[in-house]
Structures are given as structure tokens and as C-alpha cells.
Amino acid sequence: MNRRHLISTTALLVMSGSVWAQAYPNRVVKLQVPFAPGGTTDIVARVIAEPLGKALGQSVVVENKAGGGGVVGANETAKSAPDGYSLGVATVSTTAANPAINPKIPYNPITDFTPIINIAATPNVIAVHPSFPAHDYKGFVAELKKNPGRYSYSSSGTGGIGHLQTELWKSLAGVFITHIPYRGAGPALNDTVAGQVPIIFDNMPSAMPFIQTGKLIPIVVAAPQRLPQLPNVPTFKEVGLEPVNRMAYYGIYGPKNLPKEVIEKVSAGVKKALQDPAVAKRIQDTGSLVVGNSPEEFAAQIKAEYEVYKKVVDQQKLKLD
Structure with missing residues (x-):
């Protein structure tokens, strides 16, 4: 390959790279x-x-x-x-x-x-079906401690953030609820809203429409501070469980x-x-x-x-x- 051919080939490669980038x-x-x-x-x-x-x-x-x-x-x-x-x-x-x-x-x-x-960045929330006996954090924990193993919770899947954050919360709060994994938050929400599973740990964007319509009751959120949309719902930090307070x-x-x-x-x-x-x-x-x-x-x-x-x-x- 002569020098002129080498220069032409190099120029062609440079031009083609530039065209690709622009394209x-x-x-x-x-x-x-x-x-x-x-x-x-x-x-x-x-x-x-x-x-x-x-x-x-x-x-x-x-x-x-x-x-x-x-x-x-x-x-x-x-x-x-x-x-x-x-x-x-x-x-x-x-x-x-x-x-x-x-x-x-x-x-x-x-x-x-x-x-x-x-x-x-998205806050997470523990929410319950309206039929759950308690609609505030203190009552929620008291009910779970009174009936260990009676309740279950849904999540977007095994190993997902909903699963691990709930397991972390369980260990710190001293409660036991059974994990029911789904193939995504959508199916998990559907069954929780339908009352087939009483509790869900989910992200706010997918849970919010059901909270706003009263089909789910928010209990506690993982957020830097209380959310304007849920001014009466405490953060995990407020209830003394800051390690769970992750978005x-x-x-x-x-x-x-x-x-x-x-x-x-x-x-x-x-x-x-x-x-x-x-x-x-x-x-x-x-x-x-x-x-x-x-x-x-x-x-x-x-x-x-x-x-x-x-x-x-x-x-x-x-x-x-």
C-alpha cells in the first residue's frame, strides 16, 4: 500500500466515523x-x-x-x-x-x-388494601405484631427493591409477613387493589393513582421528607427506621x-x-x-x-x- 493510498483510506475511515456519529x-x-x-x-x-x-x-x-x-x-x-x-x-x-x-x-x-x-428519583410506599384493620403506621405495626404470619405483601418480584426494602423493614420493625412476588409492579398492584394481597411495598408513581382514588391506603413512605401529595403520611425516618428511607x-x-x-x-x-x-x-x-x-x-x-x-x-x- 503506497502512502497516497494509506492517506486516502485513513481519511475515508475518519469521514465514515464522523458520518456515523452524525447519523x-x-x-x-x-x-x-x-x-x-x-x-x-x-x-x-x-x-x-x-x-x-x-x-x-x-x-x-x-x-x-x-x-x-x-x-x-x-x-x-x-x-x-x-x-x-x-x-x-x-x-x-x-x-x-x-x-x-x-x-x-x-x-x-x-x-x-x-x-x-x-x-x-422516586419515593417508595407501604400501602394497604382499605379492608386492612389499621390505616396508620402505629396501628399497622401493632396489627402485624398481634398476628405474626397472618398477612402477606406483594412486590414487583423476588430480589427487587420492594422485596429487599420490605425485608429490611421487617427485620428492623420486628414483624413477619409473607412475601408474594409478581412479574412486575403492575400485576402486584392489581392483586393488592383487588384485595387478594393486603399489603404492597411499591414505588409512588404506580401506587399513587390507587391511593388518590382510595383503593389503597398509604402507611409510610421512603422519601427525604413528607410528600406534598401525602402530607399526613410519615417517612421511615420519622418512625425511627432511617435505613429503610431509600428512594x-x-x-x-x-x-x-x-x-x-x-x-x-x-x-x-x-x-x-x-x-x-x-x-x-x-x-x-x-x-x-x-x-x-x-x-x-x-x-x-x-x-x-x-x-x-x-x-x-x-x-x-x-x-x-
């Missing part, structure tokens, strides 16, 4: 939700998908892939091609709680993904080795979407807080949360059901 995305982008429709992860994903698509200039299509407390969908995202067309919604369940309790998780939550941006996160990530151009475009697109007052209001109306941090900050957040739940699992000797 992304040139087709539909998939945003995978690792839970069934109807839960908080699904709600946040659908709120951000349309404005993100407008910012990127291509449609962003939400796909649900439930199973294994979020593991099935998260693993598919981890194993997808690192081209920016298969992204996923990162949750505490899939990147921290489930990996902390399940030694058979097929991915490493720290090394097998490229964190891009945290969209929102969930809902962000976007992709498989490891995502190109820098993809990270920057998706991050910028989400930030632009979050600057829209209408989009921000839809998120805030669910009880969530808008975040929109950097890829580096989100990566550090995921690592820190994983370490917290790993410590919880080890200290409480929690194991899969």
Missing part, C-alpha cells in the same frame, strides 16, 4: 422496560420516550420484557449490540437489589452496562462499550426532554423528583446502591425464596 440514530431506538406494563418503570419510560425521540430525531419505542424481578430484560440489554439502538431502563431492582441477593445473576451490574443518565432511581443505560457519541446524544436528549415543563410536571405529579445527572454521577450512584443492598443482604442473611 445516530438513523432508525428506531428501543427502550426496554424489564417489568410488565403498569409499574413505575413503565410509567417513567413512557413519559420520557416521546420527548426523547423528538430530541433524537427518531422514534423511541418502549418494549416490556418481564421476568426474574427484572433480570430477564436487564440481561437482554446487557447482551445487546453496543450501537445505541437497544437501551434499557436501569432500576435499583436490576442494578442493585437483585444482583445483591441473587448469585446467579447473568450480568455484572457494575461492568456490563454503560450508565447514561438518571431520569428520576428508587429510574435511568437509562445501555450495554458496555457504548460509543461516546451515543452516550452524549442520549444524555443530551433526556436533559432536553426534562427541561420541558410539561414533561417535568408529569414526572413530579407521580411523586418523583427530576434528576438528569451525568453518566459519571449515575455510574457512581449505581455502584453505591449495589454496595448498600449487598451489605443489607449479608447482614440480614437474606436469601432467595
Whole structure:
């Protein structure tokens, strides 16, 4: 190969790389939700998908892939091609709680993904069916202590944040209730609202509509302070259980080795979407807080949360059901 040919080839490669970067995305982008429709992860994903698509200039299509407390969908995202067309919604369940309790998780939550941006921080809530004998925290705990093993609670799945936070709360509160795992918050909510399971530990966005209509009664929330939407409901910190007072996160990530151009475009697109007052209001109306941090900050957040739940699992000797 002569020098002129080498220079031409190098120039072509540089130009093609530049064109690729400018062209992304040139087709539909998939945003995978690792839970069934109807839960908080699904709600946040659908709120951000349309404005993100407008910012990127291509449609962003939400796909649900439930199973294994979020593991099935998260693993598919981890194993997808690192081209920016298969992204996923990162949750505490899939990147921290489930990996902390399940030694058979097929991915490493720290090394097998490229964190891009945290969209929102979401309070969690323990709520009960209206038929439950107590509708305040003190009475709730008293009823459970009076009848150990009589009641059960639903969650979005074994190893999810609802499961681990409830187990942590149980150990600190000195109560026993049986865990009933589902394939997502949507199905768990449906059975709790129907009265088939009396208690649920869920995220505020998916639980709030049922709380607002009186189909669920909020007992205690995991949030920095009382929520404006639920001014009479105490936080876990207020009832003396600050270790349980942890919010969930809902962000976007992709498989490891995502190109820098993809990270920057998706991050910028989400930030632009979050600057829209209408989009921000839809998120805030669910009880969530808008975040929109950097890829580096989100990566550090995921690592820190994983370490917290790993410590919880080890200290409480929690194991899969």
C-alpha cells in the first residue's frame, strides 16, 4: 500500500466515523422496560420516550420484557449490540437489589452496562388494601405484631427493591409477613387493589393513582421528607427506621462499550426532554423528583446502591425464596 493510498483510506475511515456519529440514530431506538406494563418503570419510560425521540430525531419505542424481578430484560440489554439502538431502563431492582441477593445473576451490574443518565428519583410506599384493620403506621405495626404470619405483601418480584426494602423493614420493625412476588409492579398492584394481597411495598408513581382514588391506603413512605401529595403520611425516618428511607432511581443505560457519541446524544436528549415543563410536571405529579445527572454521577450512584443492598443482604442473611 503506497502512502497516497494509506492517506486516502485513513481519511475515508475518519469521514465514515464522523458520518456515523452524525447519523445516530438513523432508525428506531428501543427502550426496554424489564417489568410488565403498569409499574413505575413503565410509567417513567413512557413519559420520557416521546420527548426523547423528538430530541433524537427518531422514534423511541418502549418494549416490556418481564421476568426474574427484572433480570430477564436487564440481561437482554446487557447482551445487546453496543450501537445505541437497544437501551434499557436501569432500576435499583436490576442494578442493585437483585444482583445483591441473587448469585446467579447473568450480568455484572457494575461492568456490563454503560450508565447514561438518571431520569428520576422516586419515593417508595407501604400501602394497604382499605379492608386492612389499621390505616396508620402505629396501628399497622401493632396489627402485624398481634398476628405474626397472618398477612402477606406483594412486590414487583423476588430480589427487587420492594422485596429487599420490605425485608429490611421487617427485620428492623420486628414483624413477619409473607412475601408474594409478581412479574412486575403492575400485576402486584392489581392483586393488592383487588384485595387478594393486603399489603404492597411499591414505588409512588404506580401506587399513587390507587391511593388518590382510595383503593389503597398509604402507611409510610421512603422519601427525604413528607410528600406534598401525602402530607399526613410519615417517612421511615420519622418512625425511627432511617435505613429503610431509600428512594428508587429510574435511568437509562445501555450495554458496555457504548460509543461516546451515543452516550452524549442520549444524555443530551433526556436533559432536553426534562427541561420541558410539561414533561417535568408529569414526572413530579407521580411523586418523583427530576434528576438528569451525568453518566459519571449515575455510574457512581449505581455502584453505591449495589454496595448498600449487598451489605443489607449479608447482614440480614437474606436469601432467595
